[in-house]
Amino acid sequence: MGDARDLLVVGAGPAGMAAAWRAAQSGLRVSVVDDNPAAGGQIWRGGPPEATVWFERIRSVEVDVINGARVFQQLRPGTLLAETTSGVCELSYKSLVLATGARELFLPFTGWTLPNVMGAGGLQALVKTGLPIEGKRVVVAGSGPLLLAVAAYLRGHGANVLLIAEQASSVQLARFAVGLFSKRSQAFELKRQLKGVPYRSGCWVLEAHGTEKLEVVTLVRDKKRLRIECDYLACGFHLVPNVELAKLLGSDVEPRGVKVNEFQQTTVANVYSAGETTGIGGLELSLVEGEIAGLAAAGKHDAARELFPLRAKQRKFADLLNRTFALRDELKHLSTPQTIVCRCEDVTFERLQKHSSWRAAKLQTRCGMGPCQGRICGGAVEFLFGWRAESVRPPALPVRIDSLIHK
């Protein structure tokens, strides 16, 4: 038996940190488990200055942070199993907060499997963890506010950002700009950092070219094609929530994310969820949802209620964000018959087209059955064919054989 702590938080990003801080402050014994080598999640990877206050808050309370541990299975209700480099650990809890964050949505196009074609957040993560980017020519493409943040970050580290290509139309973006009113200072700061970098709306990647690696990218705007030679293409189409663990535990999941009540509680008793896992909404929404979850798990419902107005305001912003960056239909037609959709098993678009459901496609083609377990192609096939992933079965991630036979 592991030690049954009061609260286990899965995910050490903003939502998880906020939940852990509030719960620990309220007297609970709290652990946070995360698969990365350090806390902060994706957005606070490397501990940027704006996150300092939250890292200090976590240090100011007693929270046990377990890094480098990947939760892959429920041993029994109230106990999860996580794999580390040194073996499997049992994590027992009375309450649980799932703050598993989000991943980028990738859409297939010819050449998207070439080395140096990466996610927007993907390239940023690499640079944050030691990749020299100075002088490299980068095209940033796809959709969502992340593109701007990534471009500014890369440029700040010496990259030559040739273009930011946003698929959303200028009409969609104008509405968003009005909605940005409350986040004006952030928007101005980004604008300053990106001065001189072309930002094109209604523009998207058609094809990446190269043999052993990316050499050229072709984009389209106003029916005109542009060819750009570059070293990296950083391309992501906004975000999708990581709901696999919630599904594994039996929580209901809606199209936007894990279903929660006003106290961020899922449909499973004593299991809460917060942040991008419950629907894409950005940093501030993640933080306030995390705080509410942490307080609610500690039984402080009145204190949690006081944060509802702030959450409502952030949710409104999130709704605007998601409407603004809704994906255009043209993106469904980027694949040729030979374009690979499932990268783990190299399943092409034409092989999938023959099927009418995710299950049939999986059984016949192995689409979504490789190491990523459909985490990359799942979002793409949902967008391309309207197929939604079904139940998640243990283990939620590929693990070593000796982890599976853990007793």
Place this chain on the structure above:
Amino acid sequence: MSEFVTLAVNGIAVEMPAGSMVSAAILKTGTQSFRRSVTGEPRGPLCGMGICFECRVTIDGEQHCRSCQTVCRNGMDVRTDG
């Protein structure tokens, strides 16, 4: 703790700031293809956060390590399969 660590990628020594990931070290040596796909295509990192498994390599003899979630250590021996 020193500020830099030195590891080997396919026998090539590379120095990285402490805390860097193996994926960044591999790219720094000029290797872009980390592995071959099931049909033999070259592949490199995509998601950068442990989800896509495209960056898996052999580290100190252990296969299928996700290089984007493995911190560089002194003396590490990294082999790509690309």
